[in-house]
Each structure stands twice: as structure tokens, then as C-alpha cells.
Amino acid sequence: MTATNSEAVLPAQGIEAPRSGRVDPKYLRSKTTSGSFEMAAWVFMRVSGIALVVLIFVHLWVNLMVGDGIHQVDFGFVAGKWANPVWQFWDLTMLWLAMLHGTNGMRTIINDYAEKDSTRLWLKSILYIGSTVIIILGTMVIFTFEPCLLDSTTGEPLPRAVCPN
Amino acid sequence: MSTPTQDVAEPASKVDLAQSSGGGGEIPSFDITLKVRRYDPEFSDEARWDEWTLTMYGTDRVLDALHKVKWEIDGSLTFRRSCAHGICGSDAMRINGRNRLACKTLLKDLDTSKPITVEPIKGLPVEKDLIVDMEPFFQSYREIMPFLVNNSPAPTAERLQSPEDRERFDDTTKCILCAACTSSCPVFWTDGQYFGPAAIVNAHRFIFDSRDDAGDMRLEVLNDKEGVWRCRTTFNCSDACPRGIEVTKAIQEVKTAILTRAM
Ligand code: HEM
Ligand code: SF4
Ligand code: FES
Numbered sequence: 001m002t003a004t005n006s007e008a009v010l011p012a013q014g015i016e017a018p019r020s021g022r023v024d025p026k027y028l029r030s031k032t033t034s035g036s037f038e039m040a041a042w043v044f045m046r047v048s049g050i051a052l053v054v055l056i057f058v059h060l061w062v063n064l065m066v067g068d069g070i071h072q073v074d075f076g077f078v079a080g081k082w083a084n085p086v087w088q089f090w091d092l093t094m095l096w097l098a099m100l101h102g103t104n105g106m107r108t109i110i111n112d113y114a115e116k117d118s119t120r121l122w123l124k125s126i127l128y129i130g131s132t133v134i135i136i137l138g139t140m141v142i143f144t145f146e147p148c149l150l151d152s153t154t155g156e157p158l159p160r161a162v163c164p165n
Numbered sequence: 166m167s168t169p170t171q172d173v174a175e176p177a178s179k180v181d182l183a184q185s186s187g188g189g190g191e192i193p194s195f196d197i198t199l200k201v202r203r204y205d206p207e208f209s210d211e212a213r214w215d216e217w218t219l220t221m222y223g224t225d226r227v228l229d230a231l232h233k234v235k236w237e238i239d240g241s242l243t244f245r246r247s248c249a250h251g252i253c254g255s256d257a258m259r260i261n262g263r264n265r266l267a268c269k270t271l272l273k274d275l276d277t278s279k280p281i282t283v284e285p286i287k288g289l290p291v292e293k294d295l296i297v298d299m300e301p302f303f304q305s306y307r308e309i310m311p312f313l314v315n316n317s318p319a320p321t322a323e324r325l326q327s328p329e330d331r332e333r334f335d336d337t338t339k340c341i342l343c344a345a346c347t348s349s350c351p352v353f354w355t356d357g358q359y360f361g362p363a364a365i366v367n368a369h370r371f372i373f374d375s376r377d378d379a380g381d382m383r384l385e386v387l388n389d390k391e392g393v394w395r396c397r398t399t400f401n402c403s404d405a406c407p408r409g410i411e412v413t414k415a416i417q418e419v420k421t422a423i424l425t426r427a428m
Pocket of ligand 1: 046053098099102103104
């Protein structure tokens with residue numbers, strides 16, 4: 001706001017303008033003072049969206065186009081990728097961003113369509129629990145991935161296991 | 166004066182005239198089917214469709230068709246209109262599924278081979294036929310403080326402003342508060358809590374006015390959970406606005422202003 005009058009601003013005259021800071025909570029639309037949460041969520045959707053374009057398309061290209069293409073994808077291929085910290089980090093970022101982006105998108109949709117507060121609470125609870133479980137499980141898989149799976153009875157490596165030797 | 170040739174002469178009517186329609190100046194007429202969503206809670210809780218076949222003219226608007234029904238066929242048909250010339254903003258309705266002013270929509274521009282449907286605007290409680298309760302709409306409008314707030318002493322003459330500063334918010338001064346935009350917004354349809362495009366347009370008109378001192382407060386109001394961040398950029402509002410205001414752009418400018426202020 002390029003206020004032409006800004007040089008001349010004097011102490012406010014007479015009655016202060018409405019909403020000049022202290023608003024009686026009973027006049028506010030939402031009880032919860034979410035601060036700028038909605039703004040942060042809006043920015044996050046755009047930033048994560050841009051990041052996801054790069055993450056997802058490189059992921060698809062490397063998995064499906066390079067080398068033998070789709071036919072190369074098996075246990076060994078995944079094991080090979082996750083032996084490299086770059087791909088571990090890549091997949092971890094993709095997992096977190098896609099999950100948080102998707103969860104926030106679903107939160108928006110639930111806010112739109114749920115008519116009753118109780119329905120909204122239920123749907124969001126299921127959403128947040130589901131997302132948390134998937135993020136935790138996914139993160140654990142990336143970091144605790146065991147490429148050399150052994151048969152529990154014979155102690156021999158399983159058919160597609162990738163073992164050092 | 167030389168005799169004007171047939172091609173350069175201004176046609177008597179801008180409407181395409183059929184060869185058989187006689188001399189210039191005669192307005193062609195055509196038949197339309199007008200299909201109106203009716204609701205009268207005094208008789209029934211159910212809404213219904215009524216249809217009339219009317220003979221209308223090339224210069225007639227949807228409003229004229231509604232008048233013809235109300236004045237000549239069914240006086241109980243209820244709708245709002247004051248100016249009948251696109252100024253007062255009282256006759257926004259859903260015409261063939263799009264929000265339009267009945268007084269600015271020419272029948273000849275619609276597909277007259279099919280029934281022309283007229284419904285009340287969506288998202289606001291219907292009171293009778295095409296009349297909706299506008300109070301929720303004006304509630305949001307009042308909340309953004311649609312008046313000049315200036316803390317410096319009033320000058321003896323007017324508060325001067327450069328043409329460039331005036332231009333900054335010119336587009337949003339054109340609003341006639343018809344609610345066509347807000348009631349075309351799918352986010353507003355969901356629960357009617359969203360401030361809606363019209364409130365943001367009218368906030369924009371003051372936020373970007375160099376003479377106004379309450380821009381910060383309006384940005385704060387619109388940073389609400391039900392404020393600008395609910396906008397999903399569907400452009401329905403820009404499409405609906407009978408004044409051609411770039412509504413979505415104005416909303417985006419308010420979003421940017423809130424963001425820059427926060428950073
Ligand atoms: C490929 C890159 C992606 C980009 C550029 C992108 C971009 C966006 C943007 C900008 C929004 C906000 C729309 C708005 O507020 O109007 C959005 C919403 C959404 N996104 Fe994404 N996204 C991408 C990938 C994904 C993925 C992988 C998922 C699922 C995990 C997803 C799920 C959603 C959902 C559910 C919404 C909410 C839809 C709505 O608001 O109606 N997106 N996306
Ligand atoms: S912005 Fe346009 S559509 Fe919206 S209320 Fe104003 S004139 Fe009507
Ligand atoms: S009757 Fe006034 S705008 Fe249409």
C-alpha cells in the first residue's frame with residue numbers, strides 16, 4: 001500500500017476503526033485461533049507440488065525408462081537402489097512430501113464435504129492415523145531394508161535375495 | 166449526398182433479419198420455452214419446475230420473458246429486479262446453469278431450440294421462487310469493512326490521488342454486489358462459511374486504495390480460516406461477473422498481499 005497520506009499520519013482521531021486488533025472472540029468466525037496455519041498450508045501445497053513434479057518424474061524415468069525399463073523392476077532392483085544413500089534420501093523425501101501433500105489435500109476435501117462436525121472429526125482422525133502409519137512404516141522400510149533375506153529353516157538366501165558374496 | 170450502396174448502409178436492425186420478415190426496423194420474433202424453478206413454502210416444501218411457451222422478440226432479455234409471465238400469465242412468479250439495466254445488481258440468477266443478470270442476458274444469445282432454465286442462485290437459502298436470502302452474503306461484505314478508513318485529519322478539499330494510484334484498484338470499484346460470483350463458487354456452496362469472491366473483491370477495492378489506512382486489518386480479516394486460502398482458483402467467479410471484473414485475479418492479489426505482509 002503506497003499510502004500517499006502516510007507521511008501525514010497523525011494519532012488516530014476519535015473512534016478507532018473496528019477490528020483494530022482487539023476483537024471480541026464472539027464476533028470471530030472460527031473459535032480456534034489457527035494463526036496463519038491456512039496460509040502455511042496453502043504455501044506448502046505449492047512448494048511441495050513443485051518438488052513432487054521433479055521427484056516423481058525422475059523416479060518414473062529411472063525406474064521405467066532407463067536400462068531394461070519396466071522389466072528390470074524386481075526385489076534386486078529395489079535393493080540396488082536403496083544401497084545408494086542418494087536414492088534412500090530421494091525416496092524418503094518423495095514419501096514424506098507426497099504423504100503430507102496428499103493428507104493436506106484430503107483435509108481440504110473433508111473440510112468441504114463433511115456436513116456434521118462429528119463426521120468431520122471421524123474422517124480426519126482416520127486420515128491422520130492412516131497417514132501417520134504409512135509415513136512411519138515407509139520410513140522404516142527405507143532405513144531398515146534388508147537385501148539379503150535368508151530362509152528361516154535352511155539359512156540359505158531366498159531366490160531373489162541380494163547377498164554380499 | 167450520394168446514394169449509399171447496399172453494403173455500406175447501416176442495417177436497420179443489428180439482428181439478422183429473415184428475408185421474409187419485411188422491411189427494415191421490424192424485429193424478428195421467435196418462440197421460446199421458459200422453464201423456471203418454483204418454490205413457495207406457503208404451499209409446498211417441494212420445489213418444482215414450471216414451463217411456459219412465449220413469443221419473444223430479438224431485443225428481449227430473460228428479464229422481459231419473466232415480466233411477460235408475471236404480468237400476463239402467472240402473477241405469483243417472484244423475482245427481484247429494480248433498475249432492469251445492469252446497475253443495481255438485484256436480478257442475478259442461474260440461467261441455463263450459469264450465473265447471469267436476467268436484465269443483461271438477451272434471449273437471442275441463448276439456445277432457443279431448448280427450454281431456457283432459470284433457477285435461483287445457489288448456496289443461499291431460497292425464500293420464494295427466484296428470491297434468495299442475501300443476508301449471509303452481506304454479512305461477509307460488512308466484515309471486510311467496505312468503507313474508507315483514514316486516520317489523518319480530513320483535508321479542506323478532497324483527498325488527492327494520482328491517476329496511477331487510482332488505476333491500481335479500478336477494476337474492483339465496478340462491483341454492483343449482485344452475488345453472481347459468490348453464488349457460483351463451489352467452495353461457497355459447501356457450507357456457506359467462506360467469505361466468498363464478492364467480499365474479497367470489495368476488500369481489494371480498499372486494500373489497494375492509497376488513501377485507505379485499514380488495509381492491514383482487512384488482510385487480517387481475510388487471513389481467516391474461511392478467508393482467501395479457501396479459494397481453489399476455479400475461475401467460476403470471473404466467469405460469472407456481469408461487470409467483467411477479474412475476480413480471481415483480485416483474490417490472488419489479496420493472497421499475495423497477505424503473504425508479503427507475513428514475510
Ligand atoms: C505431481 C506433482 C503435484 C503437483 C504439482 C501438485 C499440486 C497441487 C496443488 C497446487 C494443490 C492445491 C490446489 C488448490 O489449493 O487449489 C494440490 C492439491 C491436492 N493434491 Fe497435489 N500435486 C502433486 C502431486 C500430488 C500427489 C502425488 C498426491 C497424492 C498423494 C496429491 C494429492 C492432492 C490432493 C488430494 C489435493 C487436494 C485437492 C483439492 O484441493 O481439491 N497431489 N496439488
Ligand atoms: S464481483 Fe461481479 S459478480 Fe461479484 S458481486 Fe461484484 S459485480 Fe457481482
Ligand atoms: S435489475 Fe438491476 S441489475 Fe438487473
